[in-house]
Amino acid sequence: MRRPAIPPGEAALARLRREALMINAIAQGMLSTTADLATQSARTGAAAGGSGASTGDRLTLSAEALLTYQSSQTDKNTRNLWESQFGLTSGTQMLENGHRQVTTIEGSNLTVMEYDGDTHAPSHYLVNPPEIDRTMGEYLCASGVRQLAISETQKFGHVTYFFNGNRSGKFNDKLEDYIEIRSDIVPFEQRPWMKAAEITDAVISAIASGKYGMIRLNFANGDMVGHTGVYQSVLVAVETLDICVRRIREAVDAAGGVMVITADHGNSDDMYEHDKKGNVKMEDGRPARKTSHSLNPVPCIVYDPGFKGEYTPELKTGLGISSIPATCMELLGFVPPADYDSGVLNMK
Numbered sequence: 001m002r003r004p005a006i007p008p009g010e011a012a013l014a015r016l017r018r019e020a021l022m023i024n025a026i027a028q029g030m031l032s033t034t035a036d037l038a039t040q041s042a043r044t045g046a047a048a049g050g051s052g053a054s055t056g057d058r059l060t061l062s063a064e065a066l067l068t069y070q071s072s073q074t075d076k077n078t079r080n081l082w083e084s085q086f087g088l089t090s091g092t093q094m095l096e097n098g099h100r101q102v103t104t105i106e107g108s109n110l111t112v113m114e115y116d117g118d119t120h121a122p123s124h125y126l127v128n129p130p131e132i133d134r135t136m137g138e139y140l141c142a143s144g145v146r147q148l149a150i151s152e153t154q155k156f157g158h159v160t161y162f163f164n165g166n167r168s169g170k171f172n173d174k175l176e177d178y179i180e181i182r183s184d185i186v187p188f189e190q191r192p193w194m195k196a197a198e199i200t201d202a203v204i205s206a207i208a209s210g211k212y213g214m215i216r217l218n219f220a221n222g223d224m225v226g227h228t229g230v231y232q233s234v235l236v237a238v239e240t241l242d243i244c245v246r247r248i249r250e251a252v253d254a255a256g257g258v259m260v261i262t263a264d265h266g267n268s269d270d271m272y273e274h275d276k277k278g279n280v281k282m283e284d285g286r287p288a289r290k291t292s293h294s295l296n297p298v299p300c301i302v303y304d305p306g307f308k309g310e311y312t313p314e315l316k317t318g319l320g321i322s323s324i325p326a327t328c329m330e331l332l333g334f335v336p337p338a339d340y341d342s343g344v345l346n347m348k
């Protein structure tokens with residue numbers, strides 16, 4: 001369900017500032033009850049020069065920012081406030097807004113959460129990002145493990161900045177290499193292979209070099225081509241990845257390594273819109289294109305040709321992307337930090 005954008009104007013901005021103040025206060029634990037909320041609402045409304053009364057406007061917000069927000073903030077009051085103020089009821093509805101869509105308010109982007117603490121982008125946001133430290137990269141550097149992070153421009157930030165807990169730069173210049181392969185600047189449906197082969201070439205030589213204890217890479221194809229909704233292009237994108245993953249698998253075999261394959265969400269797995277009964281929706285006599293992320297569970301594959309029964313062959317289920325660091329650390333022979341989410345392996 002898409003919400004109309006808030007109209008530009010001083011009144012709207014004033015209200016936005018008030019909400020930002022209020023929600024930041026809640027996110028930081030300064031407020032805890034609905035009564036506090038009402039009092040603070042009036043106070044911050046006055047402080048920000050707003051009227052203190054809701055205009056009933058609705059905002060269109062970044063779907064991914066909201067999901068990040070929902071998965072990282074557990075404060076019930078904050079969520080309730082969002083639901084009442086902005087008419088949000090669930091992440092699934094927001095998914096229909098598509099990828100990284102943000103609302104423009106007087107030339108500034110608005111998201112639920114600040115997503116770049118270095119450039120303070122976007123200029124308008126409602127919740128401070130959670131502080132993330134002691135990430136896997138930091139632990140592995142402290143443990144002397146050489147690491148490579150590689151992707152093409154489209155997902156380079158995902159294997160570096162986001163992977164490191166919204167942190168710019170390396171933990172250790174001597175132990176880490178980051179490689180960005182420049183993405184093509186053409187519509188994704190016209191280059192569905194993207195830079196997968198180039199990433200694969202670089203990864204295979206990195207594996208063969210024996211230099212790295214851990215290599216993390218991201219193929220952008222499944223997500224970026226998936227967003228186009230062009231079925232034929234998606235077929236090419238996914239077949240490209242089949243070839244690339246096979247090539248990497250052979251390099252892993254030769255090096256005696258382990259490969260973990262997963263994703264943070266689906267996209268190319270679900271290319272048509274469905275109605276509530278699960279039937280494909282039709283549009284002008286054709287299946288209606290789906291251009292947003294799918295909600296299907298994401299598989300996790302641990303390819304371990306040198307498996308010697310160190311863990312049970314069945315992986316744990318029902319876990320999420322946050323289980324990958326502990327999984328990789330266990331495969332590297334470390335005991336993961338106690339406050340990490342459980343890995344997918346049942347270690348013996």
Ligand SMILES: [Zn+2]
Nearest residue numbers: 099223227293
């Ligand atoms: Zn996406």
